[in-house]
Amino acid sequence: MGGNGFQPPVVPDPLDIHVPIYQLFGCLGEALDLVHPQLTDHHKSTAVIAALIADEMALPSEERANLILASLIHDAGAFGLKQRLDVARFDSEDILPHCTAGYQLLRGCPSLGAIAEIVRHHHVRWADCRDAPLQEVPIPRTSHLLHLADRVAVGIGHVSNPLSLGREIVKRIRDNTGKMLAPELVQIFEKVASRPAFWFDVTSHRIGSILDGLWRCSSDSCETVALSEIEHLFSRVIDFRSRFTASHSVAVAAIAEAIGQRMGLGDSCRSLRAAGHFHDLGKLSVPVEILEKPGPLTPEEISLIMVHPYHTFQVLRKVDQLNEITRWASCHHECLDGSGYPFCLAAEHIPMAARILAVADMFVALSEDRPYRPTLPRAEVIRILGYRAKNSKLDGSIVALVTHYFDELDARHRDVRKQLSASYGDFVRPLGLLSTRGTPPS
Ligand SMILES: [Fe+2]
Ligand SMILES: [Fe+2]
Numbered sequence: 001m002g003g004n005g006f007q008p009p010v011v012p013d014p015l016d017i018h019v020p021i022y023q024l025f026g027c028l029g030e031a032l033d034l035v036h037p038q039l040t041d042h043h044k045s046t047a048v049i050a051a052l053i054a055d056e057m058a059l060p061s062e063e064r065a066n067l068i069l070a071s072l073i074h075d076a077g078a079f080g081l082k083q084r085l086d087v088a089r090f091d092s093e094d095i096l097p098h099c100t101a102g103y104q105l106l107r108g109c110p111s112l113g114a115i116a117e118i119v120r121h122h123h124v125r126w127a128d129c130r131d132a133p134l135q136e137v138p139i140p141r142t143s144h145l146l147h148l149a150d151r152v153a154v155g156i157g158h159v160s161n162p163l164s165l166g167r168e169i170v171k172r173i174r175d176n177t178g179k180m181l182a183p184e185l186v187q188i189f190e191k192v193a194s195r196p197a198f199w200f201d202v203t204s205h206r207i208g209s210i211l212d213g214l215w216r217c218s219s220d221s222c223e224t225v226a227l228s229e230i231e232h233l234f235s236r237v238i239d240f241r242s243r244f245t246a247s248h249s250v251a252v253a254a255i256a257e258a259i260g261q262r263m264g265l266g267d268s269c270r271s272l273r274a275a276g277h278f279h280d281l282g283k284l285s286v287p288v289e290i291l292e293k294p295g296p297l298t299p300e301e302i303s304l305i306m307v308h309p310y311h312t313f314q315v316l317r318k319v320d321q322l323n324e325i326t327r328w329a330s331c332h333h334e335c336l337d338g339s340g341y342p343f344c345l346a347a348e349h350i351p352m353a354a355r356i357l358a359v360a361d362m363f364v365a366l367s368e369d370r371p372y373r374p375t376l377p378r379a380e381v382i383r384i385l386g387y388r389a390k391n392s393k394l395d396g397s398i399v400a401l402v403t404h405y406f407d408e409l410d411a412r413h414r415d416v417r418k419q420l421s422a423s424y425g426d427f428v429r430p431l432g433l434l435s436t437r438g439t440p441p442s
């Protein structure tokens with residue numbers, strides 16, 4: 001994948017495993033597109049279009065692989081539903097902030113530097129680029145190609161007549177040649193778009209398997225990435241959407257791991273940490289406007305939130321290597337009395353790791369600001385956890401342990417927030433993502 005990384009320092013982890021980057025990016029893009037029906041499969045469609053143009057250009061395999069991967073997550077920096085929908089309008093303006101945010105999220109992964117650069121420039125207008133020396137770095141041609149593929153993709157839906165839709169899209173692309181889009185690339189696109197199969201592919205309900213086929217053609221298709229890198233990227237994308245959740249997943253990961261260590265769970269603690277990073281992946285389907293709503297939620301909004309662990313399960317289950325982690329992550333709202341969601345599991349079917357995650361999730365959530373209440377004091381957190389254990393929602397033995405080691409876990413939580421602030425403060429502070437109220441004193 002090439003490229004340079006930067007902060008934060010990565011501590012070698014002897015238990016780290018390598019996971020397939022294409023599958024993980026596919027999961028992330030799919031979760032991002034769950035936020036609105038209009039956006040369904042947008043990242044996959046963009047990747048298919050980009051790959052087909054790249055093939056016409058006979059792009060070198062590493063460049064092609066990076067382009068496909070960048071396409072799969074290119075709008076990860078568009079946090080709100082309004083921003084995602086704005087970005088999906090063909091001629092929307094002022095859409096560069098999400099490129100910068102996406103770049104900032106990605107550049108924390110040392111091995112994904114080249115992908116971060118492609119995302120950083122994926123809406124740079126061709127006309128502005130003639131001043132290339134004014135740019136900080138040369139714009140990769142794959143950024144221009146992603147820009148073109150994305151503008152084609154925003155016009156696509158599952159329609160009954162793909163060819164007439166195709167004619168409209170080609171016209172719109174042609175009208176923007178030399179201004180928004182690079183003429184050389186548009187010329188190649190027109191050649192690709194002259195084949196009916198192109199429009200049948202990009203409007204297909206089987207866009208995922210079409211993309212899988214295109215990815216398998218890449219000689220870099222076995223590319224893997226360290227779980228430690230990718231889990232942190234996921235938690236940043238999930239958490240940085242709102243100041244109320246800015247450190248949530250990373251804190252749940254750390255607290256779940258710490259509880260596991262206190263319980264003597266050995267190597268499983270590593271997987272517990274990963275499950276913490278992934279557990280709220282499905283929350284990407286919840287518009288940030290709901291997460292930040294200051295008042296009571298409507299029944300419809302509640303059901304939108306309740307679906308999130310189900311989405312975590314459905315999206316991640318395709319990654320064989322994460323099998324156990326996925327199961328734990330998607331059970332973090334199950335209750336011992338069977339009243340939890342989404343599977344209403346009975347106690348004997350809720351693994352110990354999922355019970356730990358449920359307690360860690362609640363411990364962290366109660367210690368964070370919410371739009372409708374401030375951070376709760378220590379005694380109140382302990383009282384609520386105890387009440388949930390007494391009512392057979394949470395595991396009483398884990399709650400007892402958390403109560404016993406409360407100060408130690410609380411210090412760990414504060415440390416995590418402090419580290420996050422040190423590593424990403426420049427990024428998250430201007431966005432108001434680390435609130436002063438919930439942030440520990442430095
Ligand atoms: Fe975009
Ligand atoms: Fe959750």
Ligand SMILES: [Fe+2]
Pocket residue numbers: 248252279280361
């Ligand atoms: Fe959570």
